[in-house]
Amino acid sequence: MTAALRMSLLSIILVSVMVLSLQSGSVNLSLIDFWTGLSEQQSLVFWEIRMPRIVMAALVGAGLAVSGVALQALFRNPLAEPGLIGVSSGAALGAVMVIVLGGALWGEVLSWQMSLSAFALAAGVTLLIYLIATSKGHTDVALMLLAGVAINAVAGALTGLLISVSSDVQLRSVIFWMMGSLSGVSWDGIALLGSVTLLALAVLYRLRHPLNALLLGEQSCLHMGYAVQSLKWQVMTASAVLVGVSVALVGIIGFVGLMVPHMVRLWVGPDHRQLIPLSALGGALLLVSADWLARSVVQPAELPIGLLMALLGGPFFLLMLLKRREVGV
């Protein structure tokens, strides 16, 4: 199967699942209604609730999956994932800081302010983990994961501290959002995430050859003529932007960056020429499907998508660890 065929295949599946998901929910909305004209209520549900939510799920999924690809190349290990190594909880701390402190200081908090703060902390955590776990171009995987545990703990505690001093109104929005939720998505948020996701994807796709070389180690990457330092900065920034903005908008959704790149690698191998675009599509497909599931299983209520992904991703991570023990890499 050629690369173009694979991309078309995933795109077709993605669009089909999006269309199916659009029709599912407490208000009936079928393709036939769409053909014959939507009622006012249906139109409102379609344009203000379902459509933004599904588009957002696709964007967040694509962004998180590709941020996983980027971090895995940076750390040269398939277990590097924004949630596991603390980048997501750093971003969450940044966002909560703005909700609570910004709320007290200047009143209404805007999504770009949360995004900026989340991005800054995500970038800070990425750099910190990199400095801790990587020396002389080699990453100590155990150190990387353990440092992630420590940062998750500290960021979680600081977030908890901020929550304990927050007002009731802030508290509700914080908790709602910390579980990872796709409800209450706005078109403004989509425009923001859509533009940064496209930009970061373009930057990373342009770096596909040096990223392949980076898998061989910094030394070899340099010997193959690629500017390793600037490559690392670009990869860190791009992945922090993807994680920061998506966490600021929908909260922490874990394991997307672990599962999707892993499955795509099993399918096409680790070459970034295919890994980046296919992971973006695969991540979108995974989150759109998961969101559909989260809305369908306990109707009329819904599962927070972050919870659902943790339920799926946790066992997946364990399986990867076991597999890793078997082959010894």
Place this chain on the structure above:
Amino acid sequence: MSSEMTPTQQTDNALVFEELHYRVEGATLLSEASGRFEAGRIHAILGQNGAGKSTLLRCLTKERPASSGRVVLAGHDLQSLSYRELALRRAVLPQNPSLVFAFQVEQLVGLGFDVQHWSSDSRAIAMQAILQACDLVHLAKRDYLSLSGGEQQRAHLARVLAQIWPKNPDTSQAFAGKWLFLDEWSDGLDLKHQVRLSALLRQWVKQGLSVVMILHDLNQIMQWADDCMMLKQGRVFTYGSVPEVMTPENIESVLGVSVRVLQSEDSVSTMIFPQLS
């Protein structure tokens, strides 16, 4: 073995280094290292662990800038050459290359061609030639992680070759101007592949390739190299053609082991044995 060259050709093609010092965290790993590696020859670097062999290789390949001193490759100061330009002139096989992602052997070798921006048409023939040279044809579609240590080493060697592989490898000076830096490349290779690959290296050297290799095995140096540089405690102990410098006295001073040299009856090959006393 030494090939006669005019002085201008020497200045044009050689790898020259002058007064290289390398200090890191208070330790001096390399001091006053000077030398001249002529193009179109195989140069071995010998020394104890920690004698500065890998450090010298790093300075010569611009992986680490020396603290002071300069390196000139084919008339160009190394500092004035970009990594991109360097990558087209020389390839480097580090010691223990690591990779935990499951590239197919063919994909891994392809990363070398990517450096040269070769189109997929021009790749196919060169890919076959390199896979054949490294005896990887039957492993082309295999996942790198499923290979044995020696097979992985050959796959990396093939990737490194692809980085500097010439468009017309059959011409008499096809590899002129290309350099290969190998850090203990024969480790983990079985004898058959050592022999096969060293013979091919010799063939490419005749076509103009220049090779710098760190080796521990004295007999490999005797058989494969034209020149040998001996390092001792971060300094160049001696440098010259293999028959000149590979004497029991030099080897004992540099490695701290006394050795015996035996000529075969036809005096074609020489064997060096450590003397167990």
